[in-house]
Amino acid sequence: MPEKPVAPEPPGPDAPDAAGTPAAPDRSTVRVLLRLWPYVRPVRGRLFTAAVVAIVASCLSLVIPLVLKWMVDGPVADRDPGGVWLGALYLLLLGVTEAVLFGYRRWLVARPLSGVEARMRADLYGRLQRLPIAFHDRWASGQLLSRGTTDLMLVRMFLAFPLTFLLVNGVTILAGYVLLLAQDWSLGLVLLTPVVPLVIVCSLFEGRYGVVARRAQDQVGDLTTVVEESVLGIRIVKGFGRHRSQARAFRDLSGQLRGTELAKARLLAMIWAVITVVPELAIGAALVLGTIQVADGNLSAGTLVAFLSTALALRWPVESIGFLLAMSQEAATATERYFEVMDADEEPDTPAGTGAASDGPDGVRFEGVSFRYPDAPEGSPPVLDGVDLHIRPGETLALVGGTGSGKTTLTALVPRLHEASGGRILLDGEDIARMERGRLRSLVSVAFEEPTLFSASVGENVLMGTDGTAGEPELRRALGVAQADGFVDRLPEGSGTQVGEQGLSLSGGQRQRLALARAVVGRPRFLVLDDPLSALDVHTEARVEAALREVLRETTALVVAHRPSTVMLADRVALLSEGRITAVGTHQELLRTSEEYAWLMSGEGKDER
Ligand SMILES: Nc1ncnc2c1ncn2[C@@H]1O[C@H](COP(=O)(O)OP(=O)(O)OP(=O)(O)O)[C@@H](O)[C@H]1O
Ligand SMILES: [Mg+2]
Secondary structure (H helix, E strand, O other): OOOOOOOOOOOOOOOOOOOOOOOOOOOOHHHHHHOOHHHHHHHHHHHHHHHHHHHHHHHHHHHHHHHHHHHHHHHHHHOOHHHHHHHHHHHHHHHHHHHHHHHHHHHHHHHHHHHHHHHHHHHHHHHHHHOOHHHHHHOOHHHHHHHHHHHHHHHHHHHHOHHHHHHHHHHHHHHHHHHHHHHOHHHHHHHHOOHHHHHHHHHHHHHHHHHHHHHHHHHHHHHHHHHHHHHHOHHHHHHOOOHHHHHHHHHHHHHHHHHHHHHHHHHHHHHHHHHHHHHHHHHHHHHHHHHHHHHOOOOOHHHHHHHHHHHHHOHHHHHHHHHHHHHHHHHHHHHHHHHHHHOOOOOOOOOOOOOOOOOOOOOEEEEEEEEOOOOOOOOOOOOEEEEEEEEOOOOEEEEEEOOOOOHHHHHHHOOOOOOOOEEEEEEOOEEHHHOOHHHHHHHEEEEOOOOOOOOOEHHHHHHOOOOOOOOHHHHHHHHHHOOOHHHHHHOOOHHHOEOOHHHOOOOHHHHHHHHHHHHHOOOOOEEEEEOOOOOOOHHHHHHHHHHHHHHHHHOEEEEEOOOHHHHOOOOEEEEEEOOEEEEEEOHHHHHHHOHHHHHHHOOOOOOOO
16 A cells, blocks of 8 residues: 555654654644634533532532631630531532532533534544545544544543533632632742742743654544554455554554653643642741741741641642643644644635536546646656547547556546646546636546445445435446346345445446446436556457446447447547657557557557656
8 A cells, every 4th residue: 555645744664753842833722722712602501500519519518627727726626516516517518519610610521522623523534535645645543533533533522521610720729829818928928939939940841741742643643544454455465464564663653652651641741730839838837837826926836737728629720720730731632633734725616616617518628737736746748738639529538548648547537536726628629727616516427447335225325426425326327338137147136235434345347337327327427437447358358338428429438448349439649758648549540640559459468768
């Protein structure tokens, strides 16, 4: 299987400088995450309510120390057991309420957030369908897959926890500090001292963690690509005994990923240590100072108890900030990766069809068409360089040329799978660049060299070639043209039989015939066939050709041909050589006049010329 390059920006396995920061230096986590707003907007009410509920719940935990203070200075000091029981009951109620509120918050956000995730995923999928072939040529499929799965999960988790809890914890910590300072401002100041170093450490951490998180997510994408390729290419992998080297490639990548995950863990451990130890030291200092004050009689025991338990209640909000920041970073890089795909240029839309068809049918015209692949190496000649060709209405034209001469490329220009870089293509006098894509593609039907089938029934695969109105009669006719009715009827459930992923449960020739049936089922005005019979034995080929002749009579067709037998289907032949059409004529004419054509048709092998 050809190795696809990984996405241009994210570092991949063949970019050993994976340590390079993919994140721009001025990249702001908040700015990146704000891009989620359009998706979050519809559920903002729920999220806001949930945040308020969480704030109330979290602040309830700060009331507990006040009850303790009341108990210590009141009933405990007065040795009043009734009061102690009452206090205990209050504490129990507070605890239960807190738990119920947190549960309620979870319930509030769960459904809307999975809705957000589903919407983002649907948008990504829609986008992937609309992005041009050139984009898919460039991006490894595993990178796209991981963006639609792991990354979106990270985003959802961010919306569920860090988004709310960074706010909740912020408010709780503020409220807690106000309480602490109100109870005893000098002890409160002692607890404020760690704030500055903690803020510095957190911001350092955030930057570093962002880089590593991005690297880990890109590596997940690369790993997905390897898995996908070896599953799809399992026949090659086994046939060539490549399972060891595939396994090694996988192990190397997963080793790299493990390294990155460990780097993440180290960073987390570091921030966790700092965030827990520093406040602990401050609490220790406050305890010593407080005890001295109580001994001197400057402070009531209840106040000290309340003070310390407030400080302890603040421990969790403070400590959790480390991993909340980490999750936010991961969500930010995931968002970045998501929008890298969403921001990619779609196929440019065309102005509404102004170039209306001229005087009746005119067939297909190529006028000075040139094309080069966007990712072709600098300075290489264009694949097509000034192609002029006219396929008359109703005519079948065979396109012949050496392998790699650009035949497939030329055929892909007609349904605009690629955009011609120069010149124009006219269908019945109408410039395809001005046609709406949907209409163009309903006029033109294609069958490619490599027949692609989907995990669906045989019938569904074939009827994909229609606008949805076609039914059983059209299906039978198309299967008949492709000489596929025989084997389809022998399948366990006829045309209702499911073909496996990519149709791999069928033979190459069977797949090719279904692809041909799909191309002809909608009776297209223009038919483009890229070597449609290459995988058939001569007898089947002859039968398909006989049936195909009927179809070709009704349409204007461009048929890429490698073999004389396929050429025989056509009225005329065009020879593609070095990016242009160098000869057009009947088979016999070209055999006489073109040395290259005679050589191509002589069957002495089709080596690269
Ligand atoms: N996606 C791509 N990106 C860059 N170059 C490409 C791409 N696809 C094809 N090419 C190059 O364009 C040239 C023409 O390829 P094309 O597939 O059109 O040849 P072809 O005439 O159909 O060959 P064959 O007879 O083997 O099917 C080749 O040199 C090929 O390397
Ligand atoms: Mg080809």
